[in-house]
Amino acid sequence: MDTVAIPEPRLPRRVLMGPGPSDVYPEVLAAMARPTIGHLDPAFVEFMDQLNERLRHAFKTRNAVTLPISAPGSAGMECCLVNLLEPGEKIVIATNGVFGGRMQEIVKRCGAVPVNVDFEWGTPADPDRMREALEAHPDAVALAFVHSETSTGVRSDAEALCALAHEFECLAIVDAVTTLGGIELRVDDWGVDAIYSGTQKCLSAPPGLSPVSFSAA
Template structure:
């Protein structure tokens, strides 16, 4: 017999809480991945994702990996050793794409390396002028380490104009923040199952433009497991398939989650993310907490990164919150010892933010005074 884990309220930027309908979908009997039943689930997932990517006709392909694998796959499929890439590195995940590319022998020019600020179009334009052979640019839409949301639309207008592939990490944003792959002129966009898409980890999705497919035709890096051409071929069969054995239940969960998202309506889902973010920021400010990077041009609607009060370790805050049944995320990189993060993406509602902030306020009072405080419910 296994112990059932204590159910914590996951106020983290992924994985996120699974709604009951998604849990139920994941509890169905196994179906074989080369059957019409699986193909139907696969097609409904891809069709459900199209409006979230804003990709009407082009390819949205599954990759059986987490988000990082989708990012690595994009490098392996589209570039060659010695190609040049400009990487926006204003956070841990911007940097992740830069170092993935370097590990494949791509020459990376890092720009916008200040975590306290959003991406800067002028700096990107300058880098593309300085490095005219640049083939591609990478940028995170929401960088989960800073809580910032980059103006990817503005960046993509530059990549489009310069004939450079625009590659967007939408892992912490798609499904919570609007994105328009076609209209904004993206060439690659990546997301993953476990964040705003409210399913278990295990599947990444990559949208690709025709320009990206031209780069695929000339790229010479080894693709092996990541081969997007192979994924496109098997998805194009009369009975669409995936490469390799699919994590069937993640797809079943995603199909249910996407039904929920579209029943609520994308506009309402985005408005709900804005509202939970506003509430989280208003309530935490009222407790005297400061945003980790208040100077960011835009804070993401999907999470809030906060500075721990002077003299209080973020780990102590998180441990006490866990004791109260709520999991918060730690800070990342150089900010691990001074910050923590509250995720409010996917199925998170105002009531969850409210409960989190009530408990957080009590925890802070307790830590500030060293005396346990009574929680008003």
């Protein structure tokens, strides 16, 4: 077989100003150049323990089940929803942008029933309207919302929405893909039951990991 000369790719240097991915810290890029070790290596296990503890600090939680999933934020969303919902169960979802809609799609695929509460794009989820939906569906087992919608940048009141979920004995599931490391986020203080994020936004790390955290509830 003839040898084929493949030119070395030349990637331009960009200042990334979009909603993600964001610029990666030089220290992170340098760390990625370190030698690879196996996942069964004792050093890797120790490293993962340290990483999970740092994620607990970022999430402001003591949840034992706090770890990064080797996948993007949408996989973190799927991880939270499919592990907490049974077929036929209802979940009330605030949809004020693209990713509330994606929650609905995943819920339908796992056989659960999404109760959609639509909001105009660019507006936060209104706790009063979410309350009305929970009152209309007392058999709902969870409430889900996006803390800050990537598609619009609008932030909803996570603390108020989590309190509302618990008032109706529902789990509070939070999308924090664009907020972890960027604005105030207190998983334990606010009573978040399941939360997921992404490394390529405010954490300024490469894409491909989705930190998640589950409460003991």
